[in-house]
Amino acid sequence: MSDPSAHEDRAAGSDRAWVLHPVLPQPGDSARDPQARLEEANGLARAIELDIAGSELVPLRRVVPATLMGTGKVEEIKERLEEAGVGLVVIDAALSPVQQRNLERAWKTKVIDRTGLILEIFGERARTREGVLQVELAALSYQRSRLVRSWTHLERQRGGYGFLGGPGESQLELDRRRITERITRLKQELEDVRRTRTLHRTARDRVPYRIVALVGYTNAGKSTLFNRLTGAGVEAEDKLFATLDPTMRLIRLESGLKAILSDTVGFISDLPTTLVAAFRATLEEVLAADLILHVRDIAHPESDAQAADVRAVLDELGIDEARRHERLVEVWNKTDLLGEEELAACREDAARRPGVVLASAVRGSGLDELLQLVDRRLLETHEIVEVEVPYEDGALLAWLHERCEVLGREDEEGCLRLKVAMEPKTRAQLAERLGRPV
Template identity: 60%
Template sequence: MDTAVPGRGDERRSSNNRALVLHPDLRDSSTNRRSAEARLEEAVGLAQAIDLDVVQSDVVRVARPNPGALFGRGTVERYRAVVETEDIGLAIVDSDLSPVQQRNLERSWSCKVIDRTGLILEIFGARARTKEGKLQVELAALSYQRSRLVRSWTHLERQRGGYGFMGGPGERQIEMDRRMIDDRIARLREDLEQVKRTREQHRKQRRRVPYPVVALVGYTNAGKSTLFNRMTRAHVMEHDMLFATLDPTMRRLRLPDGQDAILSDTVGFISDLPTQLVAAFRATLEEVLEADVIVHVRDISHPDTEAQREDVELVLRELGLEKAVDEGMVEALNKIDRLPEQELDVLREQAARDANAVLVSAATGAGCDELVRVVERRLRSGYRCVDVHVPLHAGAALAWLYDRGHVMDRHDDEEYAHLRVNLDPADVDRFRHRHGGEVRVES
């Protein structure tokens, strides 16, 4: 393990926000569906999301990855001169680096080096606001550090947030061994299990209200939070930056038929999401797992919108939502205000043939009313509306209806509760089988 303490020049560099961003264009990679230039632009956006000053950014062609440093010797030497000349404090390599590669690049360039996973973890650490979000980020960060064997651990400049991969005051002053990391991971998992149980209680309470859940998902910076605010008249933070929202936010959404729904704004997805974050944020994404309707918000003006769609669908499949992807989610084709009229006309023709696609502009409000109508139609299409008459003493039957269905209306007389309920057709049959002796169900 490298325990060398950086010299004063390295400390000065590691404390500044001047950054170099490099995207390695790996010739033998079959996973890159978008251009290297587009991936570099995204990496620069990630760096700027935490207020780094990107001094230089380049695509670096890598014909054969060097096991010791990823880049060839000539490339390493060339960027050592750039780091020194431009007073770079942090070099970001938009790829996965092994611990050996990271350490060797830090030695060669005399500055802090982080890979794509470290950068995303840093952003998540700076953005998380709720207790759950912070626990999840810390768990992901510790799991990442453990995979690095034992790297330095600092609570990076607490006033700014983050998780120490970028360096800063006190870098390498505290070393955590594997046992300490494992103990902390175990405690975090226990805390997250408690959070998970609490969230399940909240979901049960919502089902008793009950409101159907509509989840907004999409690639980061697709405009989910702006659309969320537009649809619910809420005031969630919205910025033109990657990962502006990390914690799920929920608000009531009034549908045209007068029914209420819960609209959930979730964390943005991204290509090559670190596996540590997929696992750590599963509890956050449980709101998507529980959703009655999923709305995929797409930045239709982005040149890589199709590749972004594939990335989102890939993560949803990893979460076990193959059915939602295969059957077709509601697609909010956002940012139409940024398209030239000719492209917009073509898009209108395509959307006219797809009942699940809606052209919207969260910025101007165009198409948002139509989106709400499509959501309402999807909510109703999968359910059957039935009138149920339940004796007031049949508490188990009433609880079952509130737990499994959406109660649209209820009025009681001296003996019976009369309910109009939206139920899954299979649940209608289950309800009749369980409680048919004491209730009446009318279609």
């Protein structure tokens, strides 16, 4: 348990934060630019309105088990924290409980790691019951090894959200047994949510709407694009994790085909495994999608690395590369932020890749081309058929509405002429029902 007095020295400045990104001595860490990672960590801190007093890269020759960094570096940083009057240090890496506790004692500040910070953001943003349950499950799984609330400094000052808000000091006394019991109950409640979601999806399958899921790195512009395509009022701000809870809207394409567009939580590098597991129910919409729109911030200097992080999460969800090729369209968003030469190079690059659309969700450019591509891709698995239905054959009309997408209808003498989209197997079933080819 952390020393409570460690948090009292600067209670007045507990929202005044210092952000550190350790540059670890690992060859694989070179895939991302350290300065870009530091800026991303600053963005995460700003997402919960922390007052960032300063931030810096911390090169490490080796990882010290007790404090992550060496004694000299710990003392050097301590002097800066004291001078700046900082009450919170955000370390953009995963800390062990021992490292977190020792750094808090050395610096006499609250210390949270990348996982704790992301959990704090998710705790503030969750709105639906499912979202709140998922955040609590992830947070308790994280907390179980620590048995202290890493966000206590924030909940007392700002109220937090849901289970993060207002439990008071007695909540700090949760023991491992009680946490485990609560986790068991949460998993059962989430299983109920998943069953309900499965029922809803089964109902949607009976009304044959296709599912189109938006995925992408956080702050890539998914919600802005979603709003443009659907006219919905989903929160779309220039901050990380502006969207947490899944949102779905029905759209009608040029062919008459209807599709359900689903906006999802943004991905991020080194997403805590507890969150990947806890948010699997939310991301099941991606697994069930007929088409996946991978929205990229093409103007971001780390766009390629961010895209690789998204692909890694899709792999973890079970959407392998072969299936992605069939089901994925890349939307290179934020072209409005590119200069003329950059835009020309982007267009040339996109022209060499099938399934890539350049767009600006803010300006609305490229969206017609995107919708046309979505329409074509969805129709690849369907066949357009015209069927004459006698007025008196209500059973056939009901059968077509249940199993096919009715794109249009015309009244003719003695019958209805329907234009329908159907899968090949459904067309074979219709031919068998009518006793003739269709």
